[in-house]
Amino acid sequence: MTAQLGLGTYRCRDVAEAAVRAASRGADWVDTAPNYEGGRAEAALALVLAAYPDLRVSTKVGFVPPSARRIGVRAGALSAGDAKRGHCLAPDYIAWQVARSRRMLGRIPDVVFLHNPEHDCQENEFADRLYSAFLALEEACSQRVISSYGVAIWRGFSSGLFDVPALLELATKAGGPQHHLRAVQLPVSLVHLAPVAQALDGHGPLVDALDAGLEVFASAPLHGGEIPGIVTRDLTDLISPGSTPAQAALAVVASTTGVGRVLLSTGDPEHWAQAADAVGRPPLSPDVLRRVVDVLGT
Template sequence: MTVRLGLGTYRCPDVAGAAQMAAARGADWVDTAPNYAGGRAEMSLAAALTAHPNLCVSTKVGFVPAGAGHIGLRAGALSPADVECGHCLAPDYIAWQLARTCLMLGREPDLVFVHNPEHACSEAEIIDRLFNAFLALEEACSRQIIGAYGVATWRGFGSGLFDVRTLIDLATKAGGPNHHLWAIQLPVSLVHLKPVAQALDGHGPLADALAAGLEVFASAPLHGGEIPAMVTPELSELIAPGKTPAEVALAVVASALGVKRVLLSTGKPEHWTRAVEAVGGPPLSPDVLRRVVDVLGT
C-alpha cells in the first residue's frame, strides 16, 4: 500500500505559504480545521486551492472558530452554552459551519472530519452525538456540499469511547449501506505507539479501518516537533540507520498497518522533500516495529 504525505495545518505558522510550497512539490492533500490558525486557516488555503485544483482538502466540524461564536449565536446555529463550551456537533451548527467553510475555502471540501467528538461528552452521550452528526453529514453529502466524512479524534479510540465498528454501524444507520463514512484520523507517533502495537496483533483502529476499507490519516507524527530530540542514535540505528531523527520517526508512522496518509505541518521545502522520501520509502518490517514498541512501550 502506497503511503502519501499530506500537509497538516495545525500549529502551522504560515498556512498559505506552506500550502503553496507543498502543492508546488506535488502534495495532493491538505488537512485543516475552522479553528486552526486563530480561525483563519481555511481562508488562508483558498489561494492555493484555486491555483492547484487537484489539491484535495479535508477540514472539520466541532470546535467553534475564534470570533465566530457570536456570529453563530446570532444565526441561531449555536446556543450560549455551545459558545461557552467552544464545541458543538448539533445538526444546525454542522450545516451552518459547512456553509461557512465553503465560503472560506472558495470550494467544497473533499472530506469533513467530526472533530474530537469526545470533547466535553460523556460515555452515555457519545453514540447519540455521533449518530446525529453523521445524519447531518450524510445530508451534506447527498446535497454534494461535501464529498465524504470521517472522524478525527485525539483520544476517542484509546479511551474506548468508540471503535471503528461502532462508527461503521452508525454510518450505516445514518446513510444506509452506501454511506459516506470514508476515513479516520488519529495521532500515530513514537509517543503514540499503541495503535501501531495493536495493529501488529491484528486489532485496534488501524487494523479495523483497513478491514473496513476506511482511509487512515495519521496526525501529529512528530508530536509537535518534540520527537526528533527524543530519538537517540541507538534508536536511529535500530529503525533506519543513516536517517535523520525526523525521518526515522516518520518511517515508523508510515510503516504502521493501515496508515494511508501521514499529515505533517511544515512550511520548509527541505523538510517537506525529506519527509516525502521517508514516508514513501520501503516500509519497515513488522519485526522492526515490534522492537520499537518493545523499546519505547505504548
Template sequence: MAAQSGADWLDTAPNYAAGLAEQEVSQVLARYSHVRVSTKVGFIPVPDRQEILGEGALTVSEAESGHNLSPDYVRWQVARSRRALGRIPDLVFLHNPEHNCPAEQANERLYAAFAALEQACADGEIHAYGVATWSGFSRGVFDIPTLLGAAFRAGGPGHHLRAVQLPLSLVHLAPIAQALEGKGVLADAHAAGIAVFASAPLHGGEVPGMVTRELLDLIAPDRSPAQAALSVVASAPGVRRVLLSTMKQEHWAEAVTALDGPVLSRETLKRITDVLGT
C-alpha cells in the same frame, strides 16, 4: 510549499490560524486544482460566534462552550467551510467528538452529527466525512465498529463515512502495536475500507530529540531522527496518509524523502514496539 512539492492533500479546520486557515488555504486550492482538502467541524472559531448566534445555529451558552456537534451547527459550519474554501470539501471530519462526551453518550452524539453530514453529502455540500480524534480511540469513548454503526444508522449501507484521523508516533505507538497483531483501530479501519490519516507524527516536533543513536540504528541508521520517526508511522499497517506541518523547506524535503523511502518491515516495527513499549 507542499502543493509545489507534489502533495495532493491539505488538511485544515475553521478554528486554525485564529479562524483564518480555510480562507488562506483557499488561495492554494485555487492555484492547484489537483489538491484535495479536508476540514473539520466541532470547535467554534471565536470570530464567527456572533454570526453563528445571529443565524440561530447555536445558543449563547453553546457558542461560549467552544465546541459543539449539534446538527444545526454541523450544517452551519459545513456551509461556512464550503464558502471559505471556495470548493466542496473532499472530507469533513468531526473534530474531537470525545470532547466533554461520556462514553455512554457517544453513540447518540455520533449518530446525530453523522445524520447531518449524510444530508450534506446528499445535498452536494461535501463528498464524504470522517472522525478526527486525539483520544477518542485510546480512551475507549468509541471504536471503529461504533463509528460504522452510527454511520449505517445515519446513511444506510451507502453511508459516506470514509476516514479517521488520530495521532500516531513514537509517543503514540499502541495502535501500531495492536495493528501488528491484527486488531485495534488500524486493523478495524483497514478491514472496513476506512482510510487512516496519521496526525502529529512528530508529536509537535518533540520526537526527533527523543531518538537516541541506538533507536536510530534499530529503525533506519541511514536516516535522520525525524525521517526515522516518520518512516515508522508511514509503515504502520492501514495508514493511508501522514499529516505533516512545517514552515521550512528543508524540513519538508526531508520528510518527503522519508515518506517516499522503503517501508519498514513488520519485523522491524515489532522490534520497535517491543523496545519502546506502548
C-alpha cells in the same frame, strides 16, 4: 511506503505559504480546520486550492473559532452555551459550519471530519451525539455541500469510548449501506505507539479501518515537533540507519498497516523534503516495528 505524505496545518504559522510549498513539491492533500491559524486557515487556503486544482482538502467541524461565535449565535446555529464552550456538534451548527467552510475554501471539501467528538462528552451521551452528527453530515452529502465525512479523534480509540465497528454501525444507521463515512484521523507516532502495536497483532483501529475500506490519516506523527529531540541515535539506527530522528519517526508511522496518509505540519521546505524522502522509501519490516514497540512500549 504505501502511505502518502499530506500537509497538516494545525501548527503552521502561515497556512497558505506552507500549502504552496507542499503542493509545489508534490503533495496532493492538505488538512485544515476552521479554528486553525486563529480562524483564518480555510480562507487562507482558498487561493492555493484555486491555483492547485488537483490538491485535495479536508476540514473539520467541532471546535468553534472565536471569530465565528457571535456570527453563529446570531444565525441561530449556535447556542450561547456552546459558543462559550467553543465546541459544538449539534446538527444545526454542523449544517451551518460545513456550508461556511465550503464558502471559505472556495470548493467542496473532499472530507469533513468531526473534530474530537469525545470532547466534553459523557460516555452515555456519546452514541446519540455521534448519530445525530452523522445524520447532519449525510444530509450535507446529499445536498452536495461536502463529498464525504470522517472522524478525527485524539483519545476516542485509546480510551475505549468507541471503535471503528461502532462508527460504521452508526454511519449505517444514519445513511444506510451507502453511507458517506470514508475516513478516520488519529495520532500515530513514537509517543502514540498503541495503534502500531495493535496493527502488528492484527487488530485495533488501523486494521479495522483498512478492512472497512476507510482511509486513515495519521496525525501528529512528530508529536508537535517534540519527537526529533527525544529520539536517540541508537533508536534512529535501529529504525533506519543513516536517517535523521524525524525521518526515522516518520518511517515508523508510514510503515504501519492501515495508515494511508501521514499529516506533517510544517512550512519549512527542508523539513518537507526530508519527510517526503522518508515516506518515499520502502516500508520498514514488521520485525523492525516490533523491536521499536518492544523498546518504547505503548
